[in-house]
Amino acid sequence: MRVSKFPLSTLKETPADAEIISHQLMLRAGLVRRLASGLYTWLPLGIRVLRKVENIVRDEMEKVDALELLMPGVQPAELWQESGRWDEYGPELLRFNDRHQREFCLGPTHEEIITDLARRELSSYKQLPVTWYQIQAKFRDEIRPRFGVMRSREFIMKDAYSFHIDQASLQKTYDLMHQAYTNIFTRFGLDFRPVIADSGSIGGSGSHEFHVLADSGEDAIAFSSHSSYAANIEKASALPPQDERAAATEEKTIIETPGKHSIEEVSEFLSVKTSQCLKTLLVDGAEENSVVALVLRGDHELNEIKAGQLEQVASPLNFASEEQVRAVTGCAPGSVGPDLEITVIADHNAAHTANFVCGANEDGKHFSGVNWGRDIAEPVTADLRNVTEGDNSPDGKGTLSIVRGIEVGHIFQLGDKYSDKLQANVLDENGSKKTMTMGCYGIGVTRVVAAAIEQNNDENGIIWPQNIAPFDVALAPINMQKSERLKDAAEKLYKELSDAGLEVLMFDQKERLGSMLANIELIGIPHRLVLGERGLDDAKIEYKGRCDKEKQDISLDNIVELLLSKKI
RNA sequence: CGGGGCGUAGCGCAGUUUGGUAGCGCACCACACUGGGGGUGUGGUGGUCACAGGUUCAAAUCCUGUCGUCCCGACCA
Numbered sequence: 001m002r003v004s005k006f007p008l009s010t011l012k013e014t015p016a017d018a019e020i021i022s023h024q025l026m027l028r029a030g031l032v033r034r035l036a037s038g039l040y041t042w043l044p045l046g047i048r049v050l051r052k053v054e055n056i057v058r059d060e061m062e063k064v065d066a067l068e069l070l071m072p073g074v075q076p077a078e079l080w081q082e083s084g085r086w087d088e089y090g091p092e093l094l095r096f097n098d099r100h101q102r103e104f105c106l107g108p109t110h111e112e113i114i115t116d117l118a119r120r121e122l123s124s125y126k127q128l129p130v131t132w133y134q135i136q137a138k139f140r141d142e143i144r145p146r147f148g149v150m151r152s153r154e155f156i157m158k159d160a161y162s163f164h165i166d167q168a169s170l171q172k173t174y175d176l177m178h179q180a181y182t183n184i185f186t187r188f189g190l191d192f193r194p195v196i197a198d199s200g201s202i203g204g205s206g207s208h209e210f211h212v213l214a215d216s217g218e219d220a221i222a223f224s225s226h227s228s229y230a231a232n233i234e235k236a237s238a239l240p241p242q243d244e245r246a247a248a249t250e251e252k253t254i255i256e257t258p259g260k261h262s263i264e265e266v267s268e269f270l271s272v273k274t275s276q277c278l279k280t281l282l283v284d285g286a287e288e289n290s291v292v293a294l295v296l297r298g299d300h301e302l303n304e305i306k307a308g309q310l311e312q313v314a315s316p317l318n319f320a321s322e323e324q325v326r327a328v329t330g331c332a333p334g335s336v337g338p339d340l341e342i343t344v345i346a347d348h349n350a351a352h353t354a355n356f357v358c359g360a361n362e363d364g365k366h367f368s369g370v371n372w373g374r375d376i377a378e379p380v381t382a383d384l385r386n387v388t389e390g391d392n393s394p395d396g397k398g399t400l401s402i403v404r405g406i407e408v409g410h411i412f413q414l415g416d417k418y419s420d421k422l423q424a425n426v427l428d429e430n431g432s433k434k435t436m437t438m439g440c441y442g443i444g445v446t447r448v449v450a451a452a453i454e455q456n457n458d459e460n461g462i463i464w465p466q467n468i469a470p471f472d473v474a475l476a477p478i479n480m481q482k483s484e485r486l487k488d489a490a491e492k493l494y495k496e497l498s499d500a501g502l503e504v505l506m507f508d509q510k511e512r513l514g515s516m517l518a519n520i521e522l523i524g525i526p527h528r529l530v531l532g533e534r535g536l537d538d539a540k541i542e543y544k545g546r547c548d549k550e551k552q553d554i555s556l557d558n559i560v561e562l563l564l565s566k567k568i
Numbered sequence: 569c570g571g572g573g574c575g576u577a578g579c580g581c582a583g584u585u586u587g588g589u590a591g592c593g594c595a596c597c598a599c600a601c602u603g604g605g606g607g608u609g610u611g612g613u614g615g616u617c618a619c620a621g622g623u624u625c626a627a628a629u630c631c632u633g634u635c636g637u638c639c640c641g642a643c644c645a
Contacts, residue, residue: 010606011578011579011580011594011595012579012580012594012595012606013579013580013581013593013594013595014579014580015579015580016574016579016580016581016638017574017637017638017639018638019638019639027579034637036636036637037636037637037638143569144639144640146638146639261644261645262643262644262645263643263644263645279643279644279645280645281643281644281645282645293645296643298643300643301643302643304642318642319642319643319644319645320645322644325644325645329645331645332645333644333645334644334645335645336644336645337645358645359645478603478604479603479604482603512602512603512604512605512606512607513603513604513605514604514605514606514607515605515606515607516605516606517604517605517606518605518606519606521605522606530604532604534604542604
């Protein structure tokens with residue numbers, strides 16, 4: 001490709017509304033343009049990257065015998081009503097009527113459609129297992145789209161669905177997919193990690209997320225120092241302390257703590273560690289109009305997913321209002337303690353704390369030297385908190401570290417949730433009807449592009465991993481328009497490189513070197529060649545890899561070979 | 569949904585407080601010079617100042633409303 005035929009749309013300045021680095025660079029490098037909130041146009045340069053990502057995905061899907069198909073983006077309401085999700089799915093589902101006033105939605109996912117297909121096309125266990133996939137635009141009407149294509153409303157997803165006669169078959173395909181995903185993200189050249197995920201309301205026995213590691217990631221993931229254990233922090237369980245609780249040695253004392261509300265304020269005021277203070281959070285209970293108290297150590301964070309799953313607690317978790325707090329405790333938030341008439345559930349670590357500080361349920365007052373069993377009834381205990389750096393790994397091997405990640409893939413054992421609702425049956429070998437078991441497997445294709453940039457960039461721009469770069473090599477002749485000899489040499493080299501199967505972007509227009517180099521680095525082409533009159537005299541060309549510190553002169557005769565060896 | 573910010577040329581911004589000829593930098597076009605890291609000069613193109621209504625002799629500027637867009641948001645107990 002030549003710049004004269006493939007104009008770059010790079011920007012020198014960063015658009016003001018782009019917050020994170022990948023969004024800024026995608027705009028600056030001319031990969032995407034915003035149309036409206038959460039809607040992006042992919043420019044020619046961006047599409048080249050997107051296609052590379054898609055093709056690697058396709059290749060690995062074929063290897064595990066998944067079959068590509070394409071389903072409509074517009075879906076009839078009937079199927080969603082049949083699965084029950086027409087009512088369950090909130091405003092994220094964009095609904096509309098056609099000219100005959102029939103109801104439709106824009107597909108945020110395709111379980112209903114694929115299950116409908118399966119029940120029509122599959123009738124015998126002999127046709128199973130089968131896996132279908134598509135790469136297609138999805139629409140989710142996000143409350144707050146942000147970070148460019150990282151969380152957009154319309155996005156491209158690879159979604160695959162498998163159908164099985166039993167759980168054993170599903171497990172087999174699931175494991176194959178797990179491996180395929182590992183291969184895919186490895187081929188992308190990204191630093192990633194498969195983690196145990198919360199399977200949410202869908203249930204089912206297995207779910208893994210694939211995260212690209214990046215500080216700006218929206219998810220926190222915990223992984224073990226000495227085993228392969230890794231889990232989304234929503235899911236990572238905190239082990240109860242193994243040793244005995246310390247003895248009650250202090251007297252329960254009431255202390256004036258005027259104006260001190262937060263754990264930080266109280267611990268500082270009393271010169272006590274935050275881990276020695278307990279905080280009491282009031283949330284809606286499972287029973288109507290009831291309130292439940294959750295107790296945590298001051299230095300621990302509530303895990304809302306875990307808490308919401310407790311049978312005594314309303315799901316999803318909802319904090320009590322200030323009025324409710326006052327009605328139950330007689331004081332304002334800030335002085336609440338666990339000595340209450342309502343159900344009290346303490347985190348394992350909070351229940352393990354002796355001689356602690358807590359609210360006195362009286363404005364401006366706290367207790368110190370409080371002990372479970374002696375001063376307050378022993379609480380019900382549960383795992384309520386997020387794991388923290390240094391916690392013991394739940395599998396007993398090593399300790400946990402916490403890093404941030406961008407969720408780019410998710411695989412799921414669905415079981416019969418949809419096949420049961422939609423009556424997707426086949427006959428088994430005994431001739432009796434059996435509901436198929438399903439799995440589903442997604443990759444956020446557009447998000448992968450953003451995540452790749454988020455993980456690979458420097459002050460000059462994007463650094464594409466080789467396999468998803470829009471071009472393999474940039475060729476920058478200096479003042480080509482001034483020298484026939486240079487022009488001929490550049491054209492010849494361009495042809496040689498192209499014939500060798502390399503994707504070359506040649507800067508064939510009148511442009512100053514500095515400007516060309518700045519663009520080449522901004523758009524992140526992995527290999528760069530600069531050809532000038534001086535080099536030509538010695539039959540040499542200057543080569544520099546995008547990450548190399550130094551440039552080097554290479555003999556023109558060897559350059560094709562060198563690049564091929566680097567491409568692998 | 570709540571809170572906050574911002575809407576002036578393709579991009580980045582000033583001008584709004586105190587109403588009076590719509591500006592700057594980049595980009596773009598032309599020409600010249602320049603020629604190994606976003607170069608210089610001269611001359612240009614491009615704006616119903618988000619939209620609607622109001623106040624006024626006069627509105628980017630004041631008032632009312634609408635829309636768009638970005639960020640933040642339940643550890644407080």
